[in-house]
Amino acid sequence: MRTELCERLDIEFPIFAFTHCRDVVAAVSQAGGFGVLGAVGFTAEQLEIELEWIDQHVGDKPYGVDIVIPGKYEGMGEMDPAKLEEQLKQLIPPQHREFCAKLLADHGVPEIPADEPKRHELLGWTEATAAPQVEVALAHERVRLIANALGTPPKDVIERIHQAGRLVAALCGRAAQALKHKAAGVDIIIAQGGEGGGHTGDIGSVVLWPEVIDAVAPTPVLAAGGIGRGRQIAAALGMGAQGVWTGSLWLTVEEAEAPPSQMESYLSATSSDTVRSRSWTGKPCRMLRNDWTEAWEGPDSPGPLGMPLQGMLVTDAMTRVHRYAGPAQKVAFNPVGQIVGAMNEKLPVREVIYELVSEYFDSVERLQRLSPEE
Numbered sequence: 282m283r284t285e286l287c288e289r290l291d292i293e294f295p296i297f298a299f300t301h302c303r304d305v306v307a308a309v310s311q312a313g314g315f316g317v318l319g320a321v322g323f324t325a326e327q328l329e330i331e332l333e334w335i336d337q338h339v340g341d342k343p344y345g346v347d348i349v350i351p352g353k354y355e356g357m358g359e360m361d362p363a364k365l366e367e368q369l370k371q372l373i374p375p376q377h378r379e380f381c382a383k384l385l386a387d388h389g390v391p392e393i394p395a396d397e398p399k400r401h402e403l404l405g406w407t408e409a410t411a412a413p414q415v416e417v418a419l420a421h422e423r424v425r426l427i428a429n430a431l432g433t434p435p436k437d438v439i440e441r442i443h444q445a446g447r448l449v450a451a452l453c454g455r456a457a458q459a460l461k462h463k464a465a466g467v468d469i470i471i472a473q474g475g476e477g478g479g480h481t482g483d484i485g486s487v488v489l490w491p492e493v494i495d496a497v498a499p500t501p502v503l504a505a506g507g508i509g510r511g512r513q514i515a516a517a518l519g520m521g522a523q524g525v526w527t528g529s530l531w532l533t534v535e536e537a538e539a540p541p542s543q544m545e546s547y548l549s550a551t552s553s554d555t556v557r558s559r560s561w562t563g564k565p566c567r568m569l570r571n572d573w574t575e576a577w578e579g580p581d582s583p584g585p586l587g588m589p590l591q592g593m594l595v596t597d598a599m600t601r602v603h604r605y606a607g608p609a610q611k612v613a614f615n616p617v618g619q620i621v622g623a624m625n626e627k628l629p630v631r632e633v634i635y636e637l638v639s640e641y642f643d644s645v646e647r648l649q650r651l652s653p654e655e
């Protein structure tokens with residue numbers, strides 16, 4: 282299982298785990314994989330606290346940070362986050378705010394007490410908000426890789442990361458995007474098939490992986506989208522991937538932080554219970570289908586806004602569905618891929634990695650039996 286990327290990053294297994302939860306990052310890296318912290322929900326100051334914690338719990342292992350700088354978004358070019366937020370707020374129509382408020386009220390989701398400070402609406406979905414996150418990440422020695430979602434990272438961001446001696450990865454859902462990443466100097470391409478959780482394209486993994494691997498060779502490719510079993514890792518490495526990049530799988534581990542009702546939604550869902558919806562972030566994102574996603578498709582829907590406006594619009598809803606997760610179960614944001622149908626048990630990270638690796642070896646043996654030496 283040791284690919285060249287394992288040597289470069291000094292890891293035992295080429296299993297990359299994307300997660301928003303610091304405990305999972307540390308546990309995956311400790312177990313021989315490579316944990317990657319999703320930074321999009323954190324301000325630069327909060328990210329510093331998370332990375333400090335990981336440094337104290339990851340031992341001498343490496344880990345990564347994931348940022349989101351989309352190739353295209355409203356307000357692109359404005360680099361002052363406060364100005365950008367003010368400018369973008371004006372673009373959110375009142376009827377959209379009313380639609381969200383009514384949807385939550387109809388489901389009995391309580392409001393946030395009026396005396397609580399309001400959260401920033403503009404999180405790390407833009408270059409203006411992601412650039413300071415990169416600086417924070419690079420100040421932590423064990424951060425060996427920075428990944429970017431939703432587009433080719435800007436030239437200066439790639440240069441900055443390279444100057445600091447770290448690797449740059451970027452996600453893609455089509456071979457053409459992978460070629461753009463390669464031309465910009467990205468070191469590792471993550472090919473994410475449409476069955477994956479979170480933002481995703483519509484080409485399935487089995488078609489996409491070899492297409493991207495061939496298009497960008499010899500640049501290393503990590504296969505993503507739908508991986509939750511060792512058999513799928515064997516398929517990915519058999520096709521020429523240098524490792525796998527996983528996300529959904531880590532939502533239901535013991536170390537993951539999630540309200541009990543959300544955990545229950547994930548553990549009981551089948552592989553046909555997800556949908557690609559723009560209703561939370563403005564770009565197609567795979568999540569569990571529920572009353573919220575259906576309402577945005579329904580006849581009264583004002584239609585989702587683009588990124589980052591939709592994310593700003595739903596900031597209050599996001600806080601409420603998380604805080605009042607029980608009453609909000611039918612309108613909650615549950616990003617996850619189709620592999621959710623195989624996630625039926627809450628296990629510790631170490632055990633999940635062990636199962637992935639042992640099923641991978643079973644698959645390799647099965648193939649070896651098909652081609653005996655004589």
Ligand SMILES: Cc1cc2nc3c(=O)[nH]c(=O)nc-3n(C[C@H](O)[C@H](O)[C@H](O)COP(=O)(O)O)c2cc1C
Nearest residue numbers: 299430477478479506507508527528529616617618
């Ligand atoms: C809950 C969730 C949130 C995600 N958020 C991000 C993100 O902020 N940045 C990113 O690069 N990818 C994000 N992704 C995508 C993952 O990085 C990964 O590519 C994807 O989960 C792989 O497919 P899988 O879910 O089938 O394993 C997210 C995925 C999930 C499930």
